Amino acid sequence: MSNGENKTDVILIGAGIMSATLGTFLKELVPEWKVTVFEKLDSAGEESSNEWNNAGTGHSALCELNYTNEKPDGSIDIGKAIKVNEQFQLSLQFWSYLVKSGLIHNPQDFIMQLPHMSLVEGEQNITFLKKRFEALSTNPLFQGMQISDDPEKLMEWIPLIMEGRTSKEPVAATKIDYGTDVNFGALTRMLFEHLESKNVEMNYKHSVKDIKRTDNGLWEVKVHNNASGRIEYHTAKFVFIGGGGGSLHLLQKTGIPEGKHIGGFPVSGVFLVCNNPDVIAQHHAKVYGKAKVGAPPMSVPHLDTRFIDNKKSLLFGPFAGFSPKFLKTGSMLDLVTSVKPNNVLTMLAAGAKEMSLTKYLVEQVMLSKEKRVEELREFIPNAKSEDWDSVVAGQRVQVIKDTEAGGKGTLQFGTEVITATDGSIAALLGASPGASTAVHVMIEILNKCFPQHMKEWEPKLKEMVPSYGLPLMENPELITEIHASAAETLGLNEFGE
Secondary structure, three states, X not given: XXXXXXXXXXXXXXXXXXXXXXXHHHHHHOOOOOEEEEEOOOOOOXXXXXXXXXXXXXXXXOOOHHHOEEOOOOOEEOHHHHHHHHHHHHHHHHHHHHHHOOOOOOHHHOEEEOOEEEEEEOHHHHHHHHHHHHHHHOOHHHOOXXXXXXXXXXXXXXXXXXXXOOOOOOEXXXXXXXXXXXXXXXXXXXXXXXXXXXXXXXXXXXXXXEEEEOOOOOEEEEEEEOOOOOEEEEEEOEEEEOOHHHHHHHXXXXXXXXXXXXXXXXXXXXXXXXXXXXXXXXXXXXXXXXXXXXXXXXXXXXXXXXXXXXXXXXXXXXXXXXXXXXXXXXXXXXXXXXXXXXXXXXXXXXXXXXXXXXXXXXXXXXOOHHHHHXXXXXXXXXXXXXXXXXXXXXXXXXXXXXXXXXXXXXXXXOEEEEEXXXXXXXXXXXXXXXXXXXXXXXXXXXXXXXXXXXXXXXXXXXXXXXXXXXXXXXXXHXXXXXXXXXXXXHOOOOOOO
């Protein structure tokens, strides 16, 4: 059964943090535009944005070692770290604006201050960490970073990790006190609650089945109403595909040339979650280690204090898993049906290139709980198996595409924005740092898809994101202002405090 066509200005597919952020921008910039959202699940923020399906780290390169690589000459390349940090600063500014303007309330329900630390073991890794510290600590974006290899100081910083450590290998750590834990699920729900109050039409339990171009240049979206069984057709001038792992299939349905020769490889995550309040109380930081040799960047082990539903939790992971599904709520046929004539060679090339990744995933999938606890003991020597439960986190689809640098079938670690040449449709693919850079990604989409409006929108964009259009590295005084504003509005401490 079907009904007639429904017209709207903007369609957002997927009720996650990306659609929530883009919808909020558009409603501030052009409140008169009609915005319609489709989400196949019962409520917002239930898939990739859900608090149990991501690391909850405000990714700003304060602790993630994979954003700083050692170059052949031994120096440290901090370019990616600066880029990720600057992108997170945009998010802090936008969230501050939302709270100041009364669009969302109670920031402590989605963001908490938490030290971010990097931890390494062994002389070679300590040498790397010290060089990284020297390269970052003089940069205004990383002001206040401390380093120590003194066991007494480390016992003060991370008692749970240092207690009972019998290894003769030296240990060192860096620490920045103004890192953040972000509950992206809670933030997503807040934003959609706000959008509903602004007459954004929310359609839960609605699965998008097809997207095609009409003769008059609009996009027609075919939607299945899961509750009634009806098929609906909606047309819009602009469509954003923000369906997490489900975005690749929808992008392929659009038929746009930019969506060809792109594949996806699903990786699931498993975390150990502490169930002992006494153990949880002994740790208060996000501590990131170094990925093992041969392991992919998304496998960096970390021991994280988390705040979920205003309750302190402790998680360790991730351990990689494999499922052919592209979403936790996806189909076992997702991987197979994503292979098309235009991307099959790209996918095969990736398979040949990434044998080490395949081997790593097989080993990870085979790990028993006890083996996972053994890895946890590299962080917490006294960890007891009965204090920890396994939780399956979200599915992430790593983008595979042909690149000049990597050649055919190169696995991309990060977030990819695909837009049609005319800017009428955009899709978001990929994984970490994802949610942390949502504001940066949405500004990029606004620039690519609405260039004709940007001049007129600029004053409002600068009100929402004061550093819009300015490189922060060239404006250190602006960094101080951003942190002061975030400290006041979001309840975070300023640099070095």
